[in-house]
Amino acid sequence: GFIFTVESAPLRFLVAPVDPCQDVKTAITEFNRYHSQLTGKALPVLHSPPEKTGGLFLAQKADFSPQELTVTGSFGGYRIRQKEGNIHIAGASDSAVLYGVYELLEQIGFRFYGEDLVKIPENHAFELPDLDLLKVPAYDIRIVNASENLGAHNLHTRVAYITKRVWEHTNLYLVPPEKYAESHPEYYAMRDGVRQASLLSPAEMYSQWVMLCLSNPKVREIAAENLKLWAENSPGKLFYVVMQMDGYGWCQCPECRKLDPVPGNIHTDRLLDYVNFLARRNPDILVVTAAYCYTAPPPIKIKPEKNVRIFLCPYTPEVGDQGHWFDAPDNRQFLPWYEGWTKQFSEHLYIYDYPLISRRNLSLPHEQMYFRMKRYAQDGIRGIRYCGRPSFMTALSYFVCAKLAWNPELDTAPLTQEFIAFFYGDGADEMQAVYERLKAIALQPDRIQSPAQPIQKFINIPEAEELLTLFDRAEEQVRQNPITLQRVRDEKSFLLRTYLDLYTPIRNPTADLGIFKRRLGEYLNIVVKTKNFFAKFPETLDKRQRSWLWSCAGIDVPEKNWVEDATVRALMTCPDEVTLDIHRQTTLQSIENGWEFPLEMVHGLEPPLIYGYHCPPRKCVLIRNNMTQFSALDADFILPVYPGAAFLRINGQDDDKPEAVHISVRINGALIFEGKNGFPENDWGDMELQIPDGILRTGSNTLRIKVNDDAQNIQTKWIAIHQLQLLCSNPIGNENKRCFFASFKENCIAEHGASKEPVENTMRIFKEALDAGYSAETSQSVLGYMTGNNIRFSAGTISLEMLPLWNLDDSDDHYRTIIDLRGPHNKSGFLLYKYNTRNFLNLLAYTEDGNVLINSPCPEWQAGKWQKISFSWNEEKQTIQLSVNNQKPVCKTAILRNQQNPPTFLYVGSMQKYVRNAGALIRNLTIYDADILHPMQ
Secondary structure, eight states: OOEEEETTEEOOEEEOOSSOOHHHHHHHHHHHHHHHHHHSSOOOEESSOSSSSSEEEESOGGGSOHHHHHTTTTTTOEEEEEETTEEEEEOSSTHHHHHHHHHHHHHHTOEEEETTEEEOOOOSEEEEOOOEEEEOOSOSEEEOSSSSOSTTTGGGOOOOOSOSSOSSOOHHHHSOHHHHTTTOGGGBOEETTEEGGGTSOHHHHHHTTOOBOTTOHHHHHHHHHHHHHHHHTOTTOOEEEOOOOSSSOOOOOHHHHHTOSSSSSOOHHHHHHHHHHHHHHSTTSEEEEEEOGGGOSOOSSOOOOTTEEEEEOOOTTTOOOTTSOTTSGGGTTTHHHHHHHHHHHGGGEEEEEOOOOOSSSOOOOHHHHHHHHHHHHHTTOOEEEESSOOSTTHHHHHHHHHHHHHOTTSOHHHHHHHHHHHHHGGGHHHHHHHHHHHHHHHHSTTOOOOTTSOGGGTOOHHHHHHHHHHHHHHHHHHTTOHHHHHHHHHHHHHHHHHHHHHHOTTTOTTSOHHHHHHHHHHHHHHHHHOOOTTTOOOSBOOHHHHHHHHHHHOOOOOSBSGGGSHHHHHHHHOGGGOOOOOOOOBOOEEETTEEEOOGGGOBSSOOOEEEOTTSOOEEEEEEOOTTSSOOEEEEEEEESSOOOSEEEEEEEEEOSSSSOOEEEEEETTEEEEEEEOOOOBSSOEEEEEEEOTTSSOSEEEEEEEEEOOOOSSTTSSOEEEEEEEEEESSOOSOSSOEEEEEOOSSOSOOSBSSSSSOSEEOOEEOSSSEEESSSSOOSOOOEEEEOTTSSOSSEEEEEEEEEESSOTTOOOOOEEEEEEEEOGGGSSEEEEEEETTOSSEEEEEEETTEEEEEEEOOTTOOTTSOEEEEEEEETTTTEEEEEETTOOOEEEEOOOOOTTSOOOEEEESSOSSSOOOOSEEEEEEEEESSOOOOTTO
16 A cells, blocks of 8 residues: 655644634545545544654644744745654645645645546655745736636635625625615716616616716715625635726716816726725725726826735737737737836736637637736736636646746746646647647737637638647547547537638638538537537527527527437438538518518628627627628528619617727619718617619619728627618508507517517516506516617507506506607607596607697596507697597697607607506507597597
């Protein structure tokens, strides 16, 4: 058996405190676990030594002088000393003993490469040499792996974290909206003159990352007190994050703007002023904030307090290339910010870096990660936290970065070779060659690795084919070892995905279809069987995975049990026999008065995705800037009839950066629009482009929408397209066209309507009708549709049936909203409602010349009985009318100048922004595009 001796005496017992902390308990468990693997038994754990020699003393601080322990620091440093036939491990922090035990095990001959990746020593006897070791980590915070726990040892990177729930973007938790939003909306950000708390529920405030009003003295007092309570209830925590919410929605109130030394979108001084206040009120803790997005530039006037630490974030778009240092062309905007922070405030500085390039494609930022860790340490930075990690060769990056977090001066080449030899076994030579080839590619100055750039900026088809050959050889070398074979194939999946993206016959007409199908079948076999988090395709595919299969190979697979799809199974077993639909022409979908383009059928772009950043989530395609390969949307389509004069309706949004993106639109080569797009930012809106008669034709046609702006970063100068419709200018049919209808018998889908599916919906169906606060009295449900230009303000009629809970003379304080149809800025639209105890219904017309109000008597109105309500408008006649239960309409003159401000949203049973339900069931909601109410009718 294995013999472990200290000064020729065997190690026989372990001494620990009577009531050890959790880290010391873990250290005892871990040492005995590995000791038992070698010797067949665990050491007894005692609280005082029975003999003078042969003991392992853990956390016995009396064995070291106070000064010896102080220098180990608060972040896991430790001492190991052999003295008089015993071993002593201690340090100033709780985690010191645990890290020291792992160091001792490595001295014995163990080697820890990651979770469940442990090399067992082969020698049968070990004599511990004279040892007096001090190790202090270079970085205070060392989060370089996937999570806070990567096995018990965590490669020596574990530290005491702030909380089990939140690591970043904590400000809203310090002033919780569920407690303060309703009574104090002024505590939260003002945007466009409106406090966000008055528009959103507390849950929506969290999901939409609403910022605090940092200038408000009450906000500061509440946050400081909650931070104090947080610390009091978190013994052992070292870091407390006080970080702005994500995004760009900073408060625009005058007092907050005064905290910015320079007007504009740089808010570093504002944030530091607030964070310093909290830090001064809590001087015994480390308060961590972020130099991120609008706070990335260094401050002008404010200096951080001594107990403040700042995560500097090399984030896109300022850092557009994660494969090179900040002096690379795509990173130069960030370089002066980095230099400013490190020269002035390095003792306060940590780094929050972003090494995840792609979840499924090939990348190798490893060498740049190692270089940055060394450079950061040289520049005085003392903490690092990774957001994401490389998907390719992930375990290798964990291992090397964990070592550098303690000692950035280590040579990474031997560490890389050591890990590859252990992890890939007999395939190590080929996998080392893969690494070296990718390393050489990544270091080329014109190669860019970024989630904001296409894969073509990093690697080309010949290079991918060269790497596939190496992987094929590696597989042959390890075919007899299932574990190692799966490791090689997991890594190969990222290369295969990249190769398929580059080689797809849909975008590469010269591709060999047989090679493509065989490599696709190989890829599908891997992603079905692997357990790799990044590579695996689950049983139920999300829309992005299904879209990829369609856009890359023309395979339309089911969402669930997709592996059972006949085409997929054939590709996995006999790919050469599969026929793929790779050449397709857009078949338009017929809609009322025209046609719609399916987004999956356009080409030249990345697959459709669901985009919902600071806007309602919508399926869309992104047309990126002119420097990318995805700068134009193309569609070849067939028209069954000649439409004559028509118009193209495009629903989309501009990028979330200043200045509208320039685009051009061509049909059959003819330019029909060129200039700044008319879409909103952070929301969806329509552009309508007139198509002159004679441009469209029966049969084959082409459409091209192109972004004309150049940009170095793929995250800027883009537009998102949600919907493309080709509509006839002069539809034939009944002039009283029903343009919207929803029965609400089974769901909220409208049979007619610009948006058939509601964009906001928390209501339900009850008794075959819309439940607008009927079955459960509430003001927190909403149903809203986008109207586009489907509803005209020149003339129209809305009718519905309603079963109210209430009588008109009920003495309650409820404001009952029935219909809210409104254009932008409240300059157009209608609001149908009942106000408090007034015993009639109100119809409010919004006009540019002021609001017009009419009310209608309601004969035979009874709670619990169905009521018929109709109202109409007519711009030419300058009238609005309201009728209840088919009685003669009440008519009023109203100067309607609404054509320039068409409605954008239709809310049913609730009000836009302020959610106040009708307290009723609603059914058979119908909207006509003509005034069909007549005074004598």
